Amino acid sequence: FCGAMPxxxxxxxxxxxxxxxxxxxxxxxxxxxxxxxxxxxxxxxADPDRPLKMMATIDLLDLTTPLAERYGAYQHDTGGAGxxxxxxxxxxxxxxxxxxxxxxxxxxxxTAADLQAAMGFYLMYGNDAVDLxxxxxxxxxxxxxxxxxxxxxxxxxxxxxxxxxxxxxxxxRSSRATRLGFSEPWNWDIARGALQGVGRNFAYVEVPDILNxxxxxxxxxxxxxxxxxAADEIEGIRRYVQRGGTFxxxxxxxxxxxxxxxxxxxxxxxxxxxxxxxxxxxxxxxWPLAKLRFAVDQNLLPSLRGKEIEGSGVAVDCLxxxxxxxxxxxxxxxxxxxxxxxxxxxxxxxxxxAGRGRFILLG
Numbered sequence: 001f002c003g004a005m006p007x008x009x010x011x012x013x014x015x016x017x018x019x020x021x022x023x024x025x026x027x028x029x030x031x032x033x034x035x036x037x038x039x040x041x042x043x044x045x046a047d048p049d050r051p052l053k054m055m056a057t058i059d060l061l062d063l064t065t066p067l068a069e070r071y072g073a074y075q076h077d078t079g080g081a082g083x084x085x086x087x088x089x090x091x092x093x094x095x096x097x098x099x100x101x102x103x104x105x106x107x108x109x110x111t112a113a114d115l116q117a118a119m120g121f122y123l124m125y126g127n128d129a130v131d132l133x134x135x136x137x138x139x140x141x142x143x144x145x146x147x148x149x150x151x152x153x154x155x156x157x158x159x160x161x162x163x164x165x166x167x168x169x170x171x172x173r174s175s176r177a178t179r180l181g182f183s184e185p186w187n188w189d190i191a192r193g194a195l196q197g198v199g200r201n202f203a204y205v206e207v208p209d210i211l212n213x214x215x216x217x218x219x220x221x222x223x224x225x226x227x228x229x230a231a232d233e234i235e236g237i238r239r240y241v242q243r244g245g246t247f248x249x250x251x252x253x254x255x256x257x258x259x260x261x262x263x264x265x266x267x268x269x270x271x272x273x274x275x276x277x278x279x280x281x282x283x284x285x286x287w288p289l290a291k292l293r294f295a296v297d298q299n300l301l302p303s304l305r306g307k308e309i310e311g312s313g314v315a316v317d318c319l320x321x322x323x324x325x326x327x328x329x330x331x332x333x334x335x336x337x338x339x340x341x342x343x344x345x346x347x348x349x350x351x352x353x354a355g356r357g358r359f360i361l362l363g
Contacts, residue, residue, distance in 0.1 A: 037071075052073035053074060053075075054074070061075070061175045077091070077104070081122070082122065085192065091125035095126055096204060101127060104130070105133070107134075108138035112148035115145055116148060171202050189224040189225065221240070223248065223253040234269050246359075249267075271331045291342070294340045329346060337352075350363070
């Protein structure tokens with residue numbers, strides 16, 4: 001920061017710099033995961049039955065989940081999952097892969113309400129185990145905590161005894177994107193409240209699951225901020241749709257490639273063009289409204305068939321703190337159907353049929 005070179009942010013650098021950053025960040029992850037694998041391999045060779053726990057691998061879940069499958073290991077959350085709703089730390093990804101999952105509390109419960117909240121989260125995740133790692137006095141010597149335990153022993157015993165059904169909706173959430181410094185997976189993850197608000201369950205899938213066919217068990221996959229996709233991953237999404245899946249992309253899904261910003265390669269792969277409209281903190285509240293008409297024959301949002309509403313095109317994240325979007329979509333062809341169209345003729349929501357499935361892009 002003391003030199004003459006200005007600050008650059010990935011992926012908005014030169015193509016060689018961006019490729020170097022992408023490779024360096026993922027090489028660092030590969031080195032760490034290699035060390036984890038050497039420990040798993042050595043331990044498994046000595047003891048074929050020992051439970052093997054991988055703790056707090058949240059930014060490496062795309063790389064460590066295959067290790068769990070290969071060595072009979074499982075992922076573990078070291079505290080956050082008992083303090084707030086964070087299924088993205090591995091719980092619902094483990095469920096997709098049929099793997100165990102466990103948690104511990106980040107600190108001993110101060111009150112019965114703290115303990116009840118943590119146990120509520122653990123049951124919602126579908127935990128296979130909970131490690132209460134603190135001295136027994138933290139539970140025994142607090143009268144309300146001890147009373148809660150005595151009253152709810154049967155509830156506590158449910159942990160590890162549940163077989164949750166596989167939901168029909170999976171959310172694509174990319175650990176690689178968070179490793180590379182993108183905040184979108186945190187801002188645009190609809191499993192952080194929106195899906196629960198409409199009574200829907202979900203599981204997570206990772207980017208490698210696009211390529212290994214694991215996503216085929218889910219009829220619907222909705223993206224959560226996967227702003228970067230490589231060419232083979234885009235082709236994997238195409239195969240998933242052709243085999244009968246419905247893939248719902250958000251306004252920024254596949255916006256960048258590993259070496260270049262704003263390529264919009266995912267949209268282009270479906271014959272769509274993207275025209276972004278840039279917002280700032282200054283113009284966000286003054287962004288103009290426009291008419292938005294829904295097609296008479298669209299079945300994505302049946303209640304809006306043939307209706308006209310006003311909209312700004314601004315997409316606001318679940319926390320209300322990040323606003324972007326307002327991308328206009330173009331494209332023509334027999335397979336492309338406009339679900340909603342702006343006054344200027346650009347599509348706000350596009351649907352593309354392919355094989356037995358469909359690709360939906362929310363502009």
